[in-house]
Amino acid sequence: MLEKVLDEVKQIIEKVKKEGDKALYELTEKFDKVKLDYIKVPKEKIDEAYERVSDDIIDALEIAKENIERFHLATAPESIRVDYGDAILGKIYVPIEKAGLYVPGGRASYPSTALMTAIPARIAGVDKIVACTPPAKDGVNPLTLVALDLAGVDEIYAVGGAQAIAAMAYGTESVEKVDKIVGPGNIYVTAAKLLVQKDVAIDMPAGPSEILIIADETANSDFIAYDCAAQLEHDPLAKAILVTTSEEIAEKVKRKVSELVSQGEFKAILVKNLDEAFEIANKIAPEHLSIFTKNALKMLGKVRNAGSVFLGEYSPVAAGDYASGTNHVLPTGGYARVYSGLSTETFMKHVTYQMLSKEWLEKYGEVIIKIAKAEGLPLHAKSVEERLK
Numbered sequence: 001m002l003e004k005v006l007d008e009v010k011q012i013i014e015k016v017k018k019e020g021d022k023a024l025y026e027l028t029e030k031f032d033k034v035k036l037d038y039i040k041v042p043k044e045k046i047d048e049a050y051e052r053v054s055d056d057i058i059d060a061l062e063i064a065k066e067n068i069e070r071f072h073l074a075t076a077p078e079s080i081r082v083d084y085g086d087a088i089l090g091k092i093y094v095p096i097e098k099a100g101l102y103v104p105g106g107r108a109s110y111p112s113t114a115l116m117t118a119i120p121a122r123i124a125g126v127d128k129i130v131a132c133t134p135p136a137k138d139g140v141n142p143l144t145l146v147a148l149d150l151a152g153v154d155e156i157y158a159v160g161g162a163q164a165i166a167a168m169a170y171g172t173e174s175v176e177k178v179d180k181i182v183g184p185g186n187i188y189v190t191a192a193k194l195l196v197q198k199d200v201a202i203d204m205p206a207g208p209s210e211i212l213i214i215a216d217e218t219a220n221s222d223f224i225a226y227d228c229a230a231q232l233e234h235d236p237l238a239k240a241i242l243v244t245t246s247e248e249i250a251e252k253v254k255r256k257v258s259e260l261v262s263q264g265e266f267k268a269i270l271v272k273n274l275d276e277a278f279e280i281a282n283k284i285a286p287e288h289l290s291i292f293t294k295n296a297l298k299m300l301g302k303v304r305n306a307g308s309v310f311l312g313e314y315s316p317v318a319a320g321d322y323a324s325g326t327n328h329v330l331p332t333g334g335y336a337r338v339y340s341g342l343s344t345e346t347f348m349k350h351v352t353y354q355m356l357s358k359e360w361l362e363k364y365g366e367v368i369i370k371i372a373k374a375e376g377l378p379l380h381a382k383s384v385e386e387r388l389k
């Protein structure tokens, strides 16, 4: 599917690279049908946004923010130092300097994604955080602006789609070029991230939402249907797959999903046993994997490829989408085979270090010298020999 839009997206990227802000204004008019007279959202528009949203929803965002912060702090990578007596070796985690967040906003608005991307970036200690999000007729969605502001984003740009990714990758008069672009989006956004990744780091391909549910005969078919429908409501390209040992559940879920939602792709697969179900799930590597079986927590050991796992009937994917605290920016399209979801680590890199003693070098110098000479790199050997004279 991505291949179908690659040529069009390439052209969008080239236009932004060549024409900068002018291209952003034109493409926003073409794709978003919006004519704004700014790209960088002015401070007064952010202040105004607080007036336009209710205290009630701000309170809900604040609670979600606390839970997301709590989990991302608890799971942040820690520097490590190993002291072997004659040598100290270690790894320090350091933040990247500039991060660009993409917060979607085409068919729905995504203030939750503002929190999911900005909070880990702040915890990591990123120096400058900017965000792009598509505008509507009267500007960027006010709740998205409030969420970005609450999470501490430095600059917000009213631009979406592939043009936003190109702007953050290469910079324009208004948009700052960043070191790494993160965040989910539709097929155009995802294709653009894949195309610019030779010039800028990206988190992962995080495209149209997906769910795969493994269910045995004990599962509640209505809960399964609602979880499927919830992910299908994101995008006509969204996918939901039920893998079950029960024909009855497959039929009930199929019927209910078709009553609840009319877009996206739903498929039910009947299997003989749960081992077969996990084999299929691991092959597909879905963004979300929900497990509705007896002893669900025990099933975690069978999971190899998935973005995030939801265990038992009281763990709707919507909880992870908004408020439990795990991140909802997750790999799609089978990329969970090799990529992880967004985390504090996404905004960091590690630097290894060592401080060796004379004793260590006396003990291992010969090993270094032998291998260096075997590789045909005599000056590597010499750099050790000189110290051991």
Ligand SMILES: NC(=O)c1ccc[n+]([C@@H]2O[C@H](COP(=O)([O-])OP(=O)(O)OC[C@H]3O[C@@H](n4cnc5c(N)ncnc54)[C@H](O)[C@@H]3O)[C@@H](O)[C@H]2O)c1
Binding pocket: 031, 032, 103, 104, 105, 106, 107, 108, 113, 134, 159, 160, 161, 162, 163, 184, 185, 186, 187, 188, 189, 205, 206, 207, 208, 209, 234, 235, 238, 287, 328, 329, 330, 331, 332
């Ligand atoms: N995988 C994840 O972690 C995750 C998380 C949240 C959301 N999502 C996904 O994000 C997506 C959000 O999509 P959305 O469309 O609502 O918002 P979006 O912001 O991703 O896309 C909107 C933009 O797409 C561009 N666009 C629309 N039609 C175009 C066309 N024909 N040609 C070129 N560009 C075009 C426009 O510029 C517009 O600004 C959904 O697919 C949802 O499932 C994924």
Ligand SMILES: N[C@H](CO)Cc1c[nH]c[nH+]1
Binding pocket: 110, 112, 113, 208, 209, 210, 231, 287, 321, 328, 329, 330
């Ligand atoms: N389910 C989405 C990830 O695929 C995340 C999200 C945001 N808002 C609602 N849901």
Ligand SMILES: [Zn+2]
Binding pocket: 209, 230, 231, 234, 318, 321
């Ligand atoms: Zn969702």
